[in-house]
Amino acid sequence: MPDLDPTPGGRADARRNRRQLIAATREAIASRGLDVSALDIATAAGVGVGTLYRRFGTKEALLNSVVLGLYDELCDVAQDCMERADPWDGLAEFMMELAGANRDSRGLAEVTADLEGPSSAELAQRTAALQDAVARLTEHAHAAGALRADVTWQDILICSRAPLDADHCLGVDAGPDGWRRVIMIMLDGIRAPGRTPLTGSGPQVYRPA
Template sequence: MPDLDTTADVRADARRNRRQLIVAAREAIASRGLDVSALDIATAAGVGVGTLYRRFGTKDSLLDAVVVGLYDEMLDSAQECLRIEDPWEGLTRFVMELAGAHRDSRGVAEVTAACDLPPIPEISERTKALQDAVIQLTDRAHTAGALRADVTWQDVMIGSRAGLDTDHCLGVDAGPDGWRRVITLLIDGMRSPGYTPLSGASPHLHDNNS
């Protein structure tokens, strides 16, 4: 009969290793994106690469688990913003939160932009839930007359990426919070009434079959 204390210690080690791998993977994709190697993640977690494969099967499965967790955080933020009484504040706070998520993690920015790659079902479900939340936030702001009529929820989604690659231009350094200024300017451009008609067609949902 196995020693109960030993079995409990093994399970505790397994849980600790799993947590360490998730934390290490989250930090790795934040700074380097999804191309980070399994060895680099395992080394940062303080475990062998074999432990990564025993706990998750593949590196991609580990990264999927991390991305799902990050999507869940964005969904929590969206629900909090929907509970804000002022529709304009709810919308603009979420735009800033989503822009921050893109800035904080190269991995998130890569996944949200990868329309041509079929996501795992868990990410697909959360993507749809995030779209639904942004639709609700946009509809509330439109109903309140705070959001200009020609701004769509798809514009809001695309606009949340405006803070990416805004650090330097022609010798100008934006500083660590420069992206917030860019997003604030974008948000002000969404406020009703608008002054310059928007040119071109509104962004649209990507068809993976096209």
């Protein structure tokens, strides 16, 4: 929604309010997920809830804007990883970054796990771009003989979520970097040559009816 205040000071205030709302929303969904109220976001941003609605129209539009920003960051990471000289390094780096992004933001993890599909056309485009990037990273690693042949790009995406619930088990605490160890162990498991053939048809892309 455009800012309507024609005065220079008004425009500066509107830009500042927008930045504060986006920053507050990122922090809120990181710790609490998408089930956060407009009032809580506005309070954290130091503005009135009316300002939130004037700037974004709805809370959902604000959430969508923030999630798109997180997806754009992942798309940038994927592009950097595809330019790595070693295809395995590129794949491993992206898998670690995706896992970390999901752990850092509960809201992002909720969106990436939603099987009902993206909530907007823009998010659908980013989702497709990230799927394509992972498929290409997987193809490059296969071509280099670094990734076991029976591992698909869909496997890569599913494996990246493994650390989301990897903090405690039977009295064992993983520690602050335990999730990284999980990804490193999994990376060794998918690296060529594989020892135990994978069973089942493997994960598939969900197509809502």
